[in-house]
Amino acid sequence: GAGVSQSPSNKVTEKGKDVELRCDPISGHTALYWYRQRLGQGLEFLIYFQGNSAPDKSGLPSDRFSAERTGESVSTLTIQRTQQEDSAVYLCASSPAGTGQGFGNTIYFGEGSWLTVV
Amino acid sequence: SQQGEEDPQALSIQEGENATMNCSYKTSINNLQWYRQNSGRGLVHLILIRSNEREKHSGRLRVTLDTSKKSSSLLITASRAADTASYFCATVASGTYKYIFGTGTRLKVLA
Numbered sequence: 001g002a003g004v005s006q007s008p009s010n011k012v013t014e015k016g017k018d019v020e021l022r023c024d025p026i027s028g029h030t031a032l033y034w035y036r037q038r039l040g041q042g043l044e045f046l047i048y049f050q051g052n053s054a055p056d057k058s059g060l061p062s063d064r065f066s067a068e069r070t071g072e073s074v075s076t077l078t079i080q081r082t083q084q085e086d087s088a089v090y091l092c093a094s095s096p097a098g099t100g101q102g103f104g105n106t107i108y109f110g111e112g113s114w115l116t117v118v
Numbered sequence: 119s120q121q122g123e124e125d126p127q128a129l130s131i132q133e134g135e136n137a138t139m140n141c142s143y144k145t146s147i148n149n150l151q152w153y154r155q156n157s158g159r160g161l162v163h164l165i166l167i168r169s170n171e172r173e174k175h176s177g178r179l180r181v182t183l184d185t186s187k188k189s190s191s192l193l194i195t196a197s198r199a200a201d202t203a204s205y206f207c208a209t210v211a212s213g214t215y216k217y218i219f220g221t222g223t224r225l226k227v228l229a
Contacts, residue, residue, distance in 0.1 A: 004160075033217065042206065043161075043219035056216060091160065093217075106151065107208075107217055109160040 002026075004110035006092050012116045013082055021077045021113045025094030032075050033093040033107060034067060043091065049075060082117045089114050124207060124220040132228050137194040139223040141207035142187075148210045150183055152192050155204045155222070164192075164205075169212075199229040 005024040013019050025032050034046040045059040049069045060066070064082075069075040079086055089112040095105045124141050131137055141150070149168045153161040167174045167183045167190065174181045180193040194201055204222045211218070 031215065035219070042221040045216055045218060048215060050215070089159070093161075106163045106166060108163070109153075111160040 004092055004094050004108055006090075006110035006113050008113055009111065010114045010116075012118060015084060015117055016081055018078065018080045019082055019115060021079075021090050021092075021115070023075045023077070023092030023094075023110060025073070025075070025092070026108055028072070029094035029096055029108075030072050031095040031097060031105070031107070032069060033095075034075070034077050035091045035093065036061075036088045037091060037112075038088045046077070046090075079115075082115075084117045087115055087117045124205070124223045126223060127221065128224045128226070130226045130228065131197055133197060133199055135197055137197050137201070137225055137227070139192045139205050139225070141190045141192070141220055143190075143207075143209045143218075143220075144188065146212040147185075148212055150181075150190050151208045151217075152179075152181060152190075153206045153208060153219075155206065161206065194225075197225075197227045199227050201225060202227045 004026055007022045030051055032049040035043040036046055037043050047054055047060055047067050048056045052069045052071050064080045067077045091109055091112045093107040093109045095107040124139055147169055149166055151166045152164045154164055155161045165176045165179055165181050167181050169185055178195045183190045204224050206219045206222045208217045208219045
């Protein structure tokens with residue numbers, strides 16, 4: 001697609017329920033990132049995908065959080081047994097290739113999914 | 119801890135004035151980027167500066183990078199009310215793929 005697409009835009013869920021957040025990256029982008037941003041704060045790195053493998057899951061806050069990606073396409077971030085502290089905007093971003101030595105790719109963000117746990 | 123830390127945390131200026139934001143980071147980097155965020159939603163890329171560059175311009179934006187001090191600054195000249203947003207620096211540590219974002223500077227430009 002033209003840009004990174006995330007759904008839902010807004011989600012209100014009851015504490016203890018599971019939620020799935022979806023990210024559709026820009027077509028052809030091999031790298032995909034998930035970040036979490038609490039109100040008024042910076043971005044916390046959650047997970048990075050290169051293709052459909054996740055070489056770095058170090059940012060996932062707990063085992064209630066998981067993510068998967070189908071090929072170089074859609075990614076889903078799942079939060080099980082949601083807690084109030086999970087309330088945040090979850091931002092997805094994609095990039096043409098993995099970054100590293102000598103790379104200087106821009107990453108392109110979606111508009112985020114605002115999750116409220118009540 | 120965060121790779122990038124911006125200061126000030128918040129900045130309020132009059133339209134037409136210049137706004138300067140600073141970013142410090144901790145490790146060697148490949149590049150540093152600045153992003154803008156309106157209303158807590160998606161971030162928009164503004165400018166990228168590579169580790170072997172010292173200064174870069176894009177329209178009303180000027181970015182400097184001092185790798186010896188591990189710091190960068192973003193200058194917005196002749197600010198407009200529409201520049202009101204949060205600004206973040208992001209760094210990619212050498213040999214990694216992970217973009218680490220700072221805590222951001224909230225800029226308010228008063229008309």
